[in-house]
Amino acid sequence: MDFNNTQPIFIQIADYICTQALQGIFSPGCRIPSVRELAVQLEVNPNTVMRAYERLQNSGIIYNKRGIGYFIADNALTQIHQLKKQQFIDEILPSMFKEMQLLGIDITEIATQYTQFLSRQKDPAT
Template sequence: MEFKDTQAIYLQIADYMCEQMLLDKWKPEDRIPSVRELAVQLEVNPNTVMRTCEYLQQYDIIYNKRGIGYFVAAGASRKIKQLKKEQFMANELPQFFRSIYLLDVELDELKTHYEKFKKSHFK
């Protein structure tokens, strides 16, 4: 995994893990790879993965069965979407609105591009 300098690594790992859940690669009640397995796979320190797991537990996206490992929580997809939507609305949307205002982009034009994007990326 290639990490960006713009966001903490543990949050980028959280994004990766959430994506696995949203794509149904990790389903509710599935055991996820261990902290060590993820650390090796992502080429990071196990402590960084542990911090990610603590972060995701805080939002009830995963839970720990002591001695067994971490599992995807029931309703994780809904919780992920809610969290990501809140983060998007607070952090990215204002800049996006600023850009479309400065560039005089109309909402109808955006809708057309969005529909093309959906067709080409999510068939």
Template sequence: MDFNDTKNIFLQIRDWVADQILQGKIIAGEKIPSVRELAVDMEVNRNTVMRSYALMEEEGIIENKRGIGFFVAADAKVNLLKMQKRSFLKDELPAILHKVEVLKLNSEDLQILIQTIQSNDHENQ
């Protein structure tokens, strides 16, 4: 995995797992990669993955069955959606707005973004 220098690795691992769940690539009740396995895959130390998993367990996203491994919590996806949506609108959006204003980005610059938003409008579920 290609990590970003500006963000802690254990947070990026948590973000990656959360993204897998949000995308439905790992579903509720399913086992996630073991600490050792993911550490090897991502070329990272066991302890670093362990820290990510411990954090996610605190957040109620995953659960541990001792001797077996970690599993996606029953309502992980719904909670993740709620948490991340709230966090995005409250913390990230203001910074984005500020940049859009200062850099004077217009519909042409952000064409893809507007299209993506509009395609979300046409979804019924």
């Protein structure tokens, strides 16, 4: 995993776990790597992974079975979708709107691009 300088590492690790869940690598009820295992795998301090796990646990995405480990919650995918959607609305859209305003891009241009994007997703050959 390559870390960037724009976000704290523990948030990037939490996003990594969420992405793994959305991709089906970690399914609901599935045990995820222990704090130490993930720290070794990602070459980070275990305290950093612990902060990520605490964040995910507080969000209801993972839960801890004492002495056994951390597991993906049954409603994790719903929680992740809600959190990511809110993050997109709160963080990405305002930045995008500012750029649109600076560049004089109209919302209809964005709608056209989005429609084309969806068409390509349905038919990747085009």
